């Protein structure tokens with residue numbers, strides 16, 4: 001397992017070891033004990049799996065607010081997508097900053113998206129499947145979205161994306177009153 005930091009502290013890239021043989025490969029996509037040894041103590045309670053048929057489908061940018069905020073561990077089951085996270089913790093030195101990474105069935109990379117970050121992605125291949133683990137259950141009353149095109153993200157896509165009605169009507173980052181506050185070792189920053 002390779003663990004790499006991104007430009008957003010707490011958002012990390014995980015690349016599980018793949019053991020290849022004549023049949024294909026084997027990899028451990030999640031090992032709670034090993035991740036705890038690296039300082040990531042995560043209790044996942046729900047796994048999600050969605051498929052997007054068309055290239056250029058955007059799902060996001062989403063969050064669940066406290067008390068049902070979720071850490072997510074995201075990977076690609078089939079195809080490829082550009083996965084994006086945005087820091088929305090009030091008082092964070094990186095508030096509003098984003099990072100993005102290509103996740104594909106081929107590269108096997110995973111992105112850890114902590115609480116306090118928006119999450120979304122755009123598909124790069126037809127019939128793309130995303131699989132992700134969450135540390136809290138789906139709570140529709142806490143479900144929220146920020147408009148995909150309001151955070152200065154370079155989606156590396158020229159066309160008109162395919163969106164849900166909810167995502168098309170989402171508020172912009174500028175008008176968004178985030179429920180998350182940046183926490184330091186000493187407590188909250190705000």
Ligand SMILES: Cc1cn([C@H]2C[C@H](O)[C@@H](COP(=O)(O)OP(=O)(O)O[C@H]3O[C@@H](C)C(=O)[C@@H](O)[C@H]3O)O2)c(=O)[nH]c1=O
Nearest residue numbers: 048050059060061062063072119120121137138164166
């Ligand atoms: C997220 C979710 C949705 N649903 C239902 C609600 C709705 O009827 C249907 C589709 O929901 P959505 O349109 O919100 O699905 P989607 O747009 O794929 O939402 C997901 O997007 C990515 C980017 C995330 O990060 C996820 O946390 C989640 O917000 O599935 C559940 O039953 N459980 C869940 O955990």
